[in-house]
Amino acid sequence: MFLGFFSILIGPPAAAQEWHGPTTGPAAAPGKRIVVVAENMRNDGIGGIVADLNEAAGVLQWHIVTLDAAGDEARLADALRISVSGDVGDGTAADGVVLAGLDAVRGMPDYGDAAQERALPLVGWHVGPRPGPVPSTPVAINVTTDxxxxxxxxxxxxxxxxxxxxxxxxxxxxxxxxxxxxxxxxxxxxxxxxxxxxxxxxxxxxxxxxxxxxxxxxxxxxxxxxxxxxxxxxxxxxxxxxxxxxxxxxxxxxxxxxxxxxxxxxxxxxxxxxxxxxxxxxxEPLALQAWQLLDELNRLMARQPVSGFVADPIVVTRTDPAPAVADFRTIYRRIWQR
Missing domain, CATH: 3.40.50.2300 (Response regulator)
Incomplete structure (x- = not known):
C-alpha cells in the first residue's frame, strides 16, 4: 500500500480527497476464489496491487491465488491459460480473474473465448491504454488513473x-x-x-x-x-x-x-x-484500486454492471504532501455489508 508511506516520507497528509466513487452495490457472497495473473511482481506497482488485493479479500472472505509470470512471455501464457481453465491447480475453478500489469489486447486473444464460454468475470489493472472496458477482450474494466x-x-x-x-x-x-x-x-x-x-x-x-x-x-x-x-x-x-x-x-x-x-x-x-x-x-492510489478491483468483480458476479469509477492520480514531490485518500475501506465495507 504505497500511499501509506506518504506520511512517513513526505510529511503530514493534506485534507482527504473527496470521494466520487460508488456508494451502493451488491452485498458480497463469501468463499469466492479469485485468480490474479501478475505480469511481474518485481514491479512495485504490481506487487502493491497484489498485496492490497489480499487485504481486501480478507474482508470479503475470498481466497486469492496469484500466478506471477515474472516478466516471462511463456510463463504469462501459462498463467493466462490456467486462470480461465476449470482447474487452477487443486481441482477448483476461479470465480473471477484479475489481470495485473499485462497488455490485455496482446495477451488475451488465445484465452478470451474460454473466459467468455465460462462467463468468467474478468477485470484488470493497467491492462489497457485507458480506464474502462478493454475493446476486443473480455476485460470488463481496466482500473487505472487516466x-x-x-x-x-x-x-x-x-x-x-x-x-x-x-x-x-x-x-x-x-x-x-x-x-x-x-x-x-x-x-x-x-x-x-x-x-x-x-x-x-x-x-x-x-x-x-x-x-x-x-x-x-x-x-x-x-x-x-x-x-x-x-x-x-x-x-x-x-x-x-x-x-x-x-x-x-x-x-x-x-x-x-x-x-x-x-x-x-x-x-x-x-x-x-x-x-x-x-x-x-x-x-496511483494502489490500495483503493485493489479494493475497487474486487468490488467490480463482486458486481459482475452478481450480474450487475461495473461502477466505472476512475480514481485521481496524486503528484508527490519533496515539498508537496500527498492528499489523504478518502476512507474507501469503510465505504466498500458498507457496500459489501462487511
Missing part, C-alpha cells in the same frame, strides 16, 4: 522545475498500450512547451531495466551532456536501476531530475524525500 492526466502532470512537473527550459528524455515500454499512451502524452506536453526540448523517446522493456538502464544512462549522458535536464519514465522501476549509474557518471543529484508518470513506489518516495535524483512521481 493516463493522459498522469502524463500531463509528469510533464508539468518537469516544465515547472526547469522554469520552462527542460531538456527531456522519456523512457517507456512499447509492449504495453498504457505505457505508450503515457509516453506520447508526456512527449506532446514537452513539445508544446516553447523553450523545452524533447531529446529522445527510449524503449526499454520493464523486464530488462536491471541490465539496460546502466547502459542507457551512460549513453544518454555521453550523447546529450548538459542538454539533458530531466528524465521522464512511465514507471518508477526505471529509476531503481538508473541512480547508481548516474552516481558512477559523477552526476550530482541536483544536476538532473527524474520524474515518473506512474506508481509511487516506496523506493521512489524515499529518493524524493532524500533529494536523490528523483524529484516527483505521479502516484
Amino acid at each position: 493516463p493522459a492526466a498522469v502524463a500531463r502532470l509528469a510533464a508539468k512537473a518537469a516544465i515547472t522545475r526547469s522554469n520552462g527550459r527542460a531538456g527531456v528524455v522519456i523512457l517507456t515500454d512499447y509492449r504495453y498500450a498504457i505505457a505508450v499512451s503515457k509516453a506520447r502524452g508526456m512527449a506532446n506536453s514537452i513539445k508544446a512547451c516553447g523553450q523545452c526540448t524533447l531529446l529522445e523517446l527510449v524503449d526499454v522493456p520493464l523486464a530488462d531495466t536491471a541490465t539496460r538502464m546502466p547502459v542507457e544512462i551512460a549513453r544518454l549522458m555521453q550523447q546529450y551532456g548538459g542538454e539533458l535536464t530531466d528524465i521522464l519514465a512511465i514507471n518508477d522501476l526505471y529509476f531503481d536501476d538508473a541512480t547508481a549509474e548516474l552516481q558512477r557518471e559523477g552526476i550530482a543529484p541536483d544536476r538532473i531530475s527524474l520524474i515518473s508518470a506512474g506508481d509511487g513506489s516506496p523506493s521512489a518516495l524515499d529518493r524524493i524525500q532524500r533529494g536523490y535524483y528523483q524529484t516527483a512521481t505521479v502516484a
